[in-house]
Amino acid sequence: MALIKLQTEHFRNLSSAEPVTFSSSFNLIYGANGSGKTSILEAIGYLGLGRSFRVNRHQAVVRHGQQRFTVFGGLDHGFGNPGPESESYPLAHRLGISRDVAQKETRLRVDGESVRSLSSLAMHLPVSVIDPGVFDVVSGGPGKRRQFLDWAVFHVEPSFAANWQQCQRVTSQRNQMLRNGRIEDSLLRVWDTQYVALSERITEARKAAFEHFRRVFNVLVQELDVNWTQGLKLEFYPGWDIAQSLADVLVRHREQEIRMGHTLYGPNRADIRIRFQGRPVAETFSRGQQKTLVILMKIAQSIVLNDSGKQVSFLIDDINAELDESHRTMLAQKLQDLRCQVFITSIERPDPTSLWQGNPTPDYRMFHVEHGKLKEE
Numbered sequence: 515m516a517l518i519k520l521q522t523e524h525f526r527n528l529s530s531a532e533p534v535t536f537s538s539s540f541n542l543i544y545g546a547n548g549s550g551k552t553s554i555l556e557a558i559g560y561l562g563l564g565r566s567f568r569v570n571r572h573q574a575v576v577r578h579g580q581q582r583f584t585v586f587g588g589l590d591h592g593f594g595n596p597g598p599e600s601e602s603y604p605l606a607h608r609l610g611i612s613r614d615v616a617q618k619e620t621r622l623r624v625d626g627e628s629v630r631s632l633s634s635l636a637m638h639l640p641v642s643v644i645d646p647g648v649f650d651v652v653s654g655g656p657g658k659r660r661q662f663l664d665w666a667v668f669h670v671e672p673s674f675a676a677n678w679q680q681c682q683r684v685t686s687q688r689n690q691m692l693r694n695g696r697i698e699d700s701l702l703r704v705w706d707t708q709y710v711a712l713s714e715r716i717t718e719a720r721k722a723a724f725e726h727f728r729r730v731f732n733v734l735v736q737e738l739d740v741n742w743t744q745g746l747k748l749e750f751y752p753g754w755d756i757a758q759s760l761a762d763v764l765v766r767h768r769e770q771e772i773r774m775g776h777t778l779y780g781p782n783r784a785d786i787r788i789r790f791q792g793r794p795v796a797e798t799f800s801r802g803q804q805k806t807l808v809i810l811m812k813i814a815q816s817i818v819l820n821d822s823g824k825q826v827s828f829l830i831d832d833i834n835a836e837l838d839e840s841h842r843t844m845l846a847q848k849l850q851d852l853r854c855q856v857f858i859t860s861i862e863r864p865d866p867t868s869l870w871q872g873n874p875t876p877d878y879r880m881f882h883v884e885h886g887k888l889k890e891e
């Protein structure tokens with residue numbers, strides 16, 4: 515599905531006026547520094563992620579002097595499909611998220627009904643962000659790659675979110691016990707049984723999504739003829755030595771976990787290991803190669819979602835600062851082929867013909883943002 519309507523209230527500097535209508539294909543948004551471009555992407559991101567992709571605290575997002583912000587979105591039926599009642603009711607879903615930062619209360623709505631879990635909201639709008647932080651997928655720690663993988667797993671495996679949440683609860687109980695020092699062996703074994711069962715379910719889902727991702731990635735690399743990727747290897751590490759069962763690993767490392775006071779093995783330690791001729795790519799690849807690699811990974815990830823019938827909305831912030839011309843063209847072309855919805859921001863008014871380099875330009879809408887107000891041209 516694609517986000518075709520957006521309205522915000524008290525969200526950073528954005529105007530709370532009329533809802534904006536977007537294209538389900540490309541949206542080109544330009545405006546001066548500080549005009550509100552990233553804030554628009556951030557508001558869209560809230561509907562698909564339930565949080566900001568650039569700050570950790572909701573507080574930063576609510577307009578200065580206000581207590582609550584709200585973001586409303588309307589989704590179409592996906593891939594440009596008109597839907598059964600398109601004339602009278604073009605929206606497939608209506609989403610809303612609002613946060614009161616003083617009361618620390620979040621309200622979520624889907625199609626006019628309150629929902630409790632963030633996943634009930636986020637499942638409708640898979641958003642993939644390309645901003646300066648995205649390159650951490652290669653250069654940052656394992657957490658960034660887990661997040662990268664789990665986003666796809668969440669969207670292709672419906673049971674993943676519930677298993678993950680339950681596993682986090684069990685891990686936290688287990689950690690409390692390990693921290694306590696006084697371990698009742700029988701009780702720890704009860705927690706371990708639950709922990710192992712949940713970890714295995716999570717790992718199965720991750721493994722399946724990763725294998726799908728790797729297949730797609732390898733095809734993409736060949737298709738685009740990126741010659742320096744010879745010798746590049748992507749491997750899924752589940753969070754413990756796969757030659758052994760997790761249950762055995764826990765028994766074998768009980769003393770070590772008690773000494774450290776927390777869980778050391780399992781899905782919270784998973785990673786995608788990316789190596790080039792046996793060495794981590796973060797140590798061997800140039801910045802440019804790392805960028806290309808991340809872009810290819812993002813495209814491969816959206817193909818994985820496409821294969822499950824899900825349309826991805828890309829949020830690409832300040833495209834000219836992040837990507838050179840060859841990356842921009844490769845990305846724009848591929849996202850068009852995949853029929854993704856795309857929001858691209860830039861400071862200068864973009865020239866669509868240069869973005870598609872002589873190829874036919876897809877449907878797009880052009881917006882100018884000034885002092886938080888978005889106007890279609």
Ligand SMILES: Nc1ncnc2c1ncn2[C@@H]1O[C@H](COP(=O)(O)OP(=O)(O)OP(=O)(O)O)[C@@H](O)[C@H]1O
Nearest residue numbers: 526527547548549550551552553574575576577578
């Ligand atoms: N909580 C807030 N309340 C009101 N205004 C805010 C808030 N947070 C940020 N701003 C202001 O909102 C404006 C928009 O910021 P944003 O980062 O969206 O701009 P931008 O167009 O992406 O700029 P740049 O091109 O420099 O990245 C800025 O002027 C910023 O100071």
